[in-house]
Amino acid sequence: MITMKDVIREGHPTLRQVAKEVKLPPTEEEKNTLKEMLEFVINSQDPEIAAKYQLRPGIGIAAPQINVSKRMIAIHVTDDQENLYSYALFNPKIISHSVEMCYLTSxxxxxxxxxxxxxxxxxxxxxxxxxxxxxxEEVKLRLKGLIAIVFQHEIDHLNGVMFYDHINDQDPFLEPKHAKPIDR
Incomplete structure (x- = not known):
């Protein structure tokens, strides 16, 4: 079981590396790691389990965050219509994106x-x-809003990018051009 002790913190070199592709089919170890990542995210959202194991609530995690430099992510989050997006993916890749931007107001x-x-x-x-x-199974997911943000955040981890790398240094609260605010 993955716990907060397994999650490496900013400054750790693995977080800045470009993670390696997982050769498919994945090994049993890779499958187990990805399963555990999804369980960790789900458990972190359960107040009782989170309290028992001192888990910080999360909606996604990437393998580099547990010091495994491989292209694997796990996401468990609902959108504003309460639709659940629960995915554990090997080698996720953004194959297309909109011109329109968005950002979380929080x-x-x-x-x-x-x-x-x-x-x-x-x-x-x-x-x-x-x-x-x-x-x-190979999947192709069309995502928007919060769910699109979560996937981009986790895929960034696979490329050694942290979320704050995108924040404007001069003016952190400068609204990005042509971007739709999302409240969450």
Whole structure:
């Protein structure tokens, strides 16, 4: 079981590396790691389990955050219509995106960042992501709004990018051009 002790923090070199592709089919170890990542995210949202294991609530995690430099992400989040997006993917890749941008008005947080980093993080309003599930099925997901932001945040981790790299240094609360604000 993955716990907060397994989550590495900003400053750790693995967080700045470009993660390696997972050769498909994945090994049993890779499958187990990805399953555990999804369980961790789900457990972190359960108040009882989170309290018992001192988990910080999260909606996504990338393998580099547990010091595994491989292209794997797990996401468990609902959109504003209460539709659940629960995915554990190998080699997720953004294959297309909108011109329109968006950002969370509350800013973004990260399980690997223990401090509050204020500012707007510009993201694409819509993305299409391709990846491979634990069952070996290739999926193509068309995502928008919060869900698109979560996938972009986690895929950034696979490329050694932290969310605050996108924040405007001079003016953190400068509204990104042509971007739609999203309240969450």
């Amino acid at each position: 800013g973004e947080g990260c399980l690997s960042v223990d401090r509050d980093v204020p500012g707007y993080v510009p993201r694409y309003a819509k993305v299409t992501v391709k990846g491979t599930t634990l069952n070996g």
